[in-house]
Amino acid sequence: MSIGPDRGRGSRILTDLKGSGGGQRSVLISLASTLVLAVVIVALVVTSPGWPAVKEAFFNRQVFEDNWRGILDAFGLNIKIFLIAEVFILVFALFIAILRGLPGPVFFPIRMLAIIYTDLFRGVPTILVIYILGFGAPALQLSWVPVSPLFWGIAALVLVYSAYVAEVYRAGIESVHASQEAAARSLGLSRFKTLRFVIVPQAVRRVIPPLLNDFIGLTKDTALVALIGPVEAFRQSQIDVAATFNYTPYVCTAILFILLTIPLARLTDWLIARQRSRQLAGGAR
Amino acid sequence: MRLRRTGLASAATLVALLAVVAAGCGSKSSESASSTSTTASPTKCGPGQLNLLARGGDQLTIGTDNPAYDPWFSGGTPKGSSWKYNDPTTQKGYESAVAYAIAKQLGFTPAQVKWVVVPFEQLFKPGPKSYDFDVNEVSVTAARKKVVTFSDSYYNTNQALVAIKGTPITKAKTLADLKKYKLGAQVGTTSYDYIVKNIKPDKQPAVYNNSNDVNSGLKTGGIDGIVVDLPTAFIIVGAEEVPNSVVVGSFPAKGGGDHFGAVFAKGNSLVDCVNQALATLKSNGTLKQLQNKWISNAGAPVLK
């Protein structure tokens, strides 16, 4: 087992392999066994009796060729929703988490509001929030309330995800040892500056894996915005499925989502590896 | 070789997925597995000769979606019914009435007609079907014919535009006038196709799961107008599904308008018998009579 802090150049497992005399050979063996498994799975599927019909309905080259560009185009909306929502979620959720941690009896109502918020929006299914906001808010017919379904769809995602992410932040903040706060306050830093320069930076680094996990989930939930009108990738593929009576467009959409998820997952791994070295502060208990 | 172990995992995922896809997309889909040409020998349509799901030949299984909407299905839902809005067994509503009329032609009593729920997206899934045929306002298109078999048309209609009274869009007279508005339609309908192919608006049209949501879109101002088939348009306005709404006009039929056909598993010879039945119903005026009874024939200005 390799010891000592990892500098992020390669995962610890790879260091393991090299240390035990593996290295290049082990990598080749892994690749070979993966290919064998893939071949076995493919063979099982392709020789099953219903395969021709399934192939026709789900993996139809002509339908794929005809429709993938339109779906990719619509996928741009998913990405746009995801990026906009993500920025607001990261900020708003931190705000909620900090409100939740305000100390003392005078801030009790604020803490309660934060708790009610996170309970409410983690409890109600996202679909409902989108429907209620998307069809309900404009129905109030108040002139200052936006009518755009895209706005409300993104707002709904922000409200729901901020509730989850706020709890993630809170766990991160509470995991930063009290001695860090003691040291910072002892230097004369105000509570706010302590949070800003000492606690939150450490908290955020610690919760990067669950944060990114939530965001991988968010990429999928962008499709829910279609319920109130906007045509994103899943909806576009649904339109194509109905037009062609063929399910291949769904497979196309699935591939697009996977292609988006993989880099996010690898980014998570890289950030974890980089953070591992920083997390160990000598002597901190 | 600096292959990261985590990189291998994603490479493996991609390899496996692409392998399946590649195996799948081998050849173009020109052949259909089990089609029997309908012109080989004339199909027998007598009692006991029909190609049915029910082995004993004594039941006709018809599919449609749940909820079932006016004017295609009317009559409400009797107590204990599992159908929403309308129950097909009441024989009320245009498609319900036509279905029972076809059944009668084929020699079935109403009691021998069984209805099954077939959500629209399951209509064309591979494998055996749960229905003998399905009626669900499905428009016949060339692309769809590759996957299922359609009967002859039992109804032709055009698309129409519904909007809120007094809004600017109600003043539109031509297709070009509509370009600047936000239009909406239900997913999977030829209404959406009509918007995209013939109206070509500047703003991307909105698409909704079902007709209720389309109505909500109009009510909340998410869209300026609904494009939907003319009979449904009259129901939306007449039954005040959207209060204070109006049928702005109907659209010219580009490419012949929408033809509704009953849906069969591809190559199912039963379609010939149903077509014979439809031919009879057309020639003896039954079809027209049912249309007059169930579908509003109020006029609407034609938007050019």
Add this chain to the structure above:
Amino acid sequence: MSENGRALQLEEIRKSFGENEVLKGVDLDVGEHEVFCLIGASGSGKSTLLRCVNLLEKIDSGRILLRGDEITRPDIDVNRVRRGIGIVFQAYNLFPHMSVLQNVTLAPRQVLGKPKAEAEDDAIVLLERFGLAERRDEYPDRLSGGQQQRVAIVRALAMHPDLMLLDEVTSALDPELVAEVLNVIRELAEGGMTMLIATHEMSFARDIAKQVCFLDQGRILEQGPPEQIFVEPREQRTRQFLERIVEAGRL
């Protein structure tokens, strides 16, 4: 605020945690430039006392005066008080996500409002004085315990406090690293810093303290110059405590 020359005065300090009364009336009077050492068994209240002085803990009763200014009054600006008091903990508590230089300059920049360049120059002078200048861009996890503790001391000094509180700062260190930290403290004392030091290092205490206070069960049982406390303690319990220390080879 009256200037009466006494750096730190503790009057009848009482502190309980729930049912447990940890400080049972502590009095102390530290003059400018004086070094007081607190000795006593674990749990005798040394850490608690220090944490009360810089207001990390709120006392139940009594008064604390810093240069004549009562800092335990209700309307006190806690952050301002803490600028004048430096504290170093047993666990160093460096900020792991910041380099040594950033650790040291954080408070001068954010609390005292010093511009970055000035704060860094200041910091480098201090780091050089204690032999840590080449380490300034390293992160705490790359340093030995002794180095980290020295950085912690520099971090506190960077605020130029009037009073330093040291809470068992060598107890977590490997023995060979203890000396380097003690040397730093010795230098501070020689430089005239007023200090209140809780420690187990008896030889060290004997060397640098003006007064040694033996804390026993929440009270200062005995207080006096090192020559008296370590050679001829008056109280029985003081004697017992020191005997145990000698047995353990720490004196």
